[in-house]
Amino acid sequence: MPNIDTIRSNEKVLITGATGYVGFRLAKALLRTGARLVLPVRAKDDEHLAQRRDELLAKLGQGSIEVIACDIAKPEDVKRLPVDCTIIIHSAATTKFNVEADVADRENRDASISLFHLGRRSKQLKTFAYISTVYAAGMTEGLVPEEILARPEGFVNHYERSKWETEHALNTDFSDLPWTIMRVATVLADNKTGEYSQMNAVHNTLKLLYYGLISTVPGDAAVPIYLVCGDFVEKGILAALDSNDRHQVYHVCHEASESLTVESLMDIGYKAFLSDESFKKRGIQKPLLVDLESFAILADGISGFGGAVLKDAVGSMVPFARQLFIKKNFENTRLRSVMPDYEAARFNEVLPQLINKMIEQKWKLN
Template structure:
């Protein structure tokens, strides 16, 4: 296949978008690594992607494996790989410790060991998260982080994967992309995959949570999937290695928690179903009060309210921390400051979620 870019997690939310942009905007040849337990599962996923990328036939090939397996990349010829984008990961805030370790940490090391065998490797991009910063407050620079404690196992696993790269595989031509939380696919507010943010908005819309952990002034860092994928593709073409990029917007370009909630309820208020129910805005509670509530509800496993609080709990502690995310490396590499209209994106996203009832109905807006 010649010189190839390997994308792990090629069927994932960002992996698929990165692949699409590389195919559309470059002449790159791609090898998409898909997570699959067996050939049947692999072929099913491959068929879906082949339909999407049909017009690029000849430039895309597929392979599969499982990061929890012994040798997930054994079927790949290392001599052909010139670039790697490691997008495969478990990204749920509520991931359990064992899964986070096996997939995000040990799985990353398996990828890095494979990368060492790629003699023609020019660039290795590791997708990470701004929440690899953990409980750190204040300036969040584009530099390695020290362990500041973490709100959940997802955060700690992303920090550990980065640290593994710095300490054992720094000789590789690496670059790290710390990405903020994706709220929508694009600026039009389309949502094809729901995460903790969308689930929390759903709870607010249906009046299932009356309290919200956090400080009103805490900045909330959000991006679109298109922005993140475009940035990664462009940054993979930038010369130089050993660089960290925050694929995120700065505090002054982002909404605070209270600004976000205010805007969300303004949009929800235009919906007749929501208005009829007269659902009030949630009250902010401190960390101790939320933990007490979470613990008390633990006795009612399976209850709707308990499930609602459980869905918020994994990232609740971050809503009390004021982070000042810096992105000077991103701006310098892109040659521009990709400042978004954060309010417009959130508004469009909320309208899409309400129209589609969080994906249960077809969107009536083309």
């Protein structure tokens, strides 16, 4: 929740990705503080635009909202966006770990650069908030500071690469912009009660384990998994926005000591599965942790192992498997400094609650 003392009735805020998870949360929170919103959305035609506008307005509630047809991957579309916004929050991105190189380049990096140019044209702009990811650190091991990062030795997938390249472009070519970078961790649940309104690679992997479709998981037992709750992300980003301290990087995540590890995530998740009678009855065993080479053999030979479901199951893990072997230690001192009430969720409690809800909802979104 944003600080209730922060009134933003004078702010005109452009938010990309408002139909996505983080963008929507930010739009809703900012609307409550009186901000006027400009929300670009993809639309095939006027009818489609009207439909998406109605959907967004219904979910966002009352307030000043302007929904504009715009594919931010098309520079000519971006040029038509208003240039009188005081804040731009760029949260739109293709977040699939298996995104192809050219799609990541076009939709993540190049689209962002178009928006940076929009920011440059916006003379009243006070803040350009770029919503990045902790995975922009790529295959960096050890301490990851809240700073612009030198190019990592490698990236596990093109999503990571495109996010780092975007950060790099922002820092090197748009230093005149009042930018702030927020690197967000993987959202596990909406809040500490385990409610969820989006599913990502973590949820999909848990689902496969629940149905007994994978009995091996790649990973080093001790590697931390950086998870966050949606309400923490919202609060952290708004706190960073309110700090008015520009050209800074914030890690919207918790520290390693506050995070689950690959092993504890498996242990807690499996224990939660066992509280479900159906799962218990099927006798599904806890998955075995395997090294990267074993997982590569499985992924490489999957056509001889199984059918479409198994191929999809293993295939969904391939694009991020390597990260489960890289120990990172994300610093979040700067974020803590702007969040006096910073508090890490107890994921050993959130995860079972999330799993119970996903089982109740048959692994679907409400």
